[in-house]
Amino acid sequence: MNWRIPAIVATPCFIPALCGQDCPHYFFLIMSIRVRFAPSPTGDLHVGGARTALFNWLMARKSGGTFILRVEDTDGARNTAEAAAGIIKGMRWLGLDWDEGPEVGGDCGPYFQSQRKDIYDSYFKKLEDAGRVYAEADGAMRFKFSRTAITVHDLVCGDVTFAPTEEPDMTIRRPDGSYIFHFVNVVDDIEMRMTHVLRGEDHLSNTWKHIDLFNAFGATPPTYAHIPLILNPDGSKMSKRDEGSAIEHSYMNAGFLPAAVFNYLCMLGWTPKAESEKLSREELTALFDADAIHSSNAKFDLKKALWFNAQYLRELSPEELLKHALPFLAAKGLAWTNDTMAAAAVHSVREKVSLLTELPEWVHYFFREDYPFEADVVTKLKAKPENAGLLKAAAEQLALAGEWTEQGVHDAVEAAAKALSVKPGAMMPLLRFALSGQSRGPGVTTIAHLIGKEKTLARIERALVEVMGA
RNA sequence: GACCCCUUCGUCUAGCGGUUAGGACACAUCCCUUUCACGGAUGCGACACGAGUUCGAUUCUCGUAGGGGUCGCCA
Incomplete structure (x- = not known):
């Protein structure tokens, strides 16, 4: 191309x-490149929309251009302020900032189409003067198509030519005077001086109508790039209810990290020329090339999204991880006073989870003394009568430990094992169970070190009494 | 129904006339290991079909099939 x-x-x-x-x-x-994301506030920010926003943002940031957020709320019956706020919230969460738009202003405002009626009226007048509109019986106004062949020059799809249409002329203004999408979209793209329009491929079939309108206004159409759609795993169209479709519900509240979602979404429909698929926001910005966007639809793959999240999760510092985990821990009623200890606790299991929502079940025992003992493990441990003795021996040796470091704990357990002629490996599972009530988790020495000597001994005593019947 | 876009492992994809068709996720096995994981290694696995162009097609052209989209006083 x-x-x-x-x-x-x-x-x-x-x-x-x-x-x-x-x-x-x-x-x-x-x-200077000017691009926009123009969502209609009828519901939550959708993955498809999010990725469209992402690509536009990437294009603007790469070129030092301008990224505009324009809210297309011309349908009073369906649009809500809550939805608009939700979309903005989702974009902010993803780390997408805009140079012009709601909350930040700009020279081409207002950025809500519902507030731009005067502008639309004046453009409508131009069409009227040119004899390109006519009224229906009920007052709705239609735009007279040129009915010539129109070619869309698309960065992704190439030249797509549409034969002179046989469709009825399109309505651009309702009887109540409000305007329809195709009209306001084009007017605003002219008024806001958009140089490129990156949008979902579902708009490709309508683009000739937009070009017809640009021509009628004597304006030059922007360069288009229609990006492929994101489909469900079964190939069907993704809708609001589908898994992974809503940014807030499926990602923000589900324990994803923004950077991971940002990264994963970029890999749907675009392959950066790089060694790895795991790329930072900065790398993706530097690598972005609208010309390299694919032309075929992609299916959403939750497993891969989880993999990306796991990758990002484990490279967070203890403090950052705790910060991100905070709401999810709080939601499970976990509380603490020592942030350093809490950060170390979540950090100790960072390689075991792929979502922040999984964290509580892996760390809850760090924060309370009344953690439950898993039933199947209880059964298993009680099956061997010698286990109580082993645990007791470990406790005695631990009580003698001088320095309470991971190494110190390890040495104590090793000494206790040696005295009884068993391997430390026979004692560790018992200790893990006593200290956490579970059969899986971070290293036993890590748990013991983090909760401290006093709690370690108390927990062993509790396990001995409540479970092992000692 | 008309028009438009698309078609490589299960999924995301590399490839841009000659490759043992490469990678990532997933899955399986092995190694590592006090658990669960991480990590490492190996394996499994694809050019939708049919014509043509060509010395040679995954790659170019056409057709078929399949998938998606658009034809609103929704965006």
Whole structure:
């Protein structure tokens, strides 16, 4: 494809007086890229929309251009302020910031279409003056199509030519005077001086209508890039109820890290030229190329999304991890006074989980003394009568430990094992069970060290009495 | 029904006329190991089909099938 992102645009010489007729010169204008994400606030931010926003953001950030957020709330019956707020919340969570739009303002505002009626009225007038509109019986206004062949030059799909249409002229204004999507979308793309439009492929079939409108206004259409859709694993269209579809519900509240979702979504429909798929926001920005976006739809894969999340989770520092885990721990009623200890606790199990929501079940015993003992483990341990003695011996040796470090704990257990002629490996599971009530978790020495000597001994005593019948 | 887009392992994909068709996720096995994991190694596994172009097609063209999308006073 030849139409690269025109950060530099060639335009024929516009001062023929200086050069004479048919002058061969071109001026190279540096045109700043302006892109937008234009959601309609009818519901939560959807993965498809999020990725569209992401690609637009990437394009703007890479080129030093401008990313605009425009809320397309022309349908009073369906749009809600809550939905608009939710979309903004989701974008902020993903780390997408905009240069113009709600909350930040800009020269082309307002950025809610519901507040731009005057602008639309004046554009509508232009169409009226050009004789391109006519009224229906009930007052709705239609735009007279040019009914010529129209070619869409698309960064992703190439040249797509639509034959002169046989569809009825499209309605652009309702009887109540409010305007329809196709009209306001084009008007705003002109008014906000958009240079590129990256949007879902579901819009491709309608793009000729938009170009017809641009032509009617005597405006140059932006460069389009229609990106493929994200489908369910079974290939069906993803809708609100489907797993993984809503940013807030499926990701924010489900224990995903924004960076992981950001990364995963980028891999759906675009492959950066890099060794690894795990790439930071900065790397993705540097690598982004709208021309390299795929033209085929992609199916959503939760397993891979989880893998990305696990990767990001385990490289967080203890403090960062605790910060992200906080709401999820609190939701399970876990509380603490020592942040350093809590951070160390969650950090000790970072390689065992792929979602923040899994954290509580892995660390709850760090924060309370009344943790339950898992039934099947109880049965298993009681089956061997010598276990109580082993545990008691370990406790006695632990009580003698001088320095309460992981090494110190380890040495004590080793000494106790040696005295009874068993391997430390025979004692560790018993201790793990006593200290956590579970059969899995971080290293036993890590648990003991983190909860301290006093609690370690008390917990063993409790297990001995309550479970082992000692 | 009309029009548009798409089609490589189960999934995301690399490939841009000649490759043992590569990688990642998932799955399986082994190693590591006090558990669960992590990590390492290995394995499993694909060019939708049919014509054509060509010395040679996964790659180019056409057709078929399949999937998706659009045809709203929704966006």
